[in-house]
Amino acid sequence: MTETGTTPQVTPGATIAELKDEIRRLSTLVDAVHRLFVEGQHIELGQLEARISACCSAASALPQASGAELQPALVALLDDLGRLDQKMRSRQSEIVERLGQTSMRRRAVAAYGGER
Numbered sequence: 001m002t003e004t005g006t007t008p009q010v011t012p013g014a015t016i017a018e019l020k021d022e023i024r025r026l027s028t029l030v031d032a033v034h035r036l037f038v039e040g041q042h043i044e045l046g047q048l049e050a051r052i053s054a055c056c057s058a059a060s061a062l063p064q065a066s067g068a069e070l071q072p073a074l075v076a077l078l079d080d081l082g083r084l085d086q087k088m089r090s091r092q093s094e095i096v097e098r099l100g101q102t103s104m105r106r107r108a109v110a111a112y113g114g115e116r
Contacts, residue, residue: 009022009025009051009054009055010022010054010055010058011054011058012057012058012061013058013061014058016062016066016069016070018058019055019058019059019062019070020069020070020073022051022055022058023055023070023073023074023076023077024073026048026051026052026055026077027073027076027077027080029048029051030048030077030080030081030084031080033045033048033084034080034083034084034087037084037087037088037091038087052077052081059074
């Protein structure tokens with residue numbers, strides 16, 4: 001199992017520069033998770049989720065005018081996460097389909113007396 005990330009890097013009260021750096025690191029981490037997922041690695045997403053949550057909390061604590069500076073980086077991170085989500089949902093659909101086919105084969109074999 002591959003664990004993603006470490007403890008949250010930013011805390012409430014973080015500066016815009018610290019948040020931009022963390023968003024950049026998170027985007028890199030999401031790209032790495034995507035590659036590992038495509039390679040078939042089992043990935044633990046808890047740390048990634050914690051870091052994103054900490055980043056969002058710190059960003060929401062900023063004054064609105066300051067937070068607007070983060071919008072392009074946050075939108076890019078959301079796009080990265082959306083691509084990862086799409087790949088994971090696609091893989092899940094493939095697995096569900098294969099399981100359904102296996103189940104149908106087993107029922108057919110059992111119906112025709114193949115399993116004794």
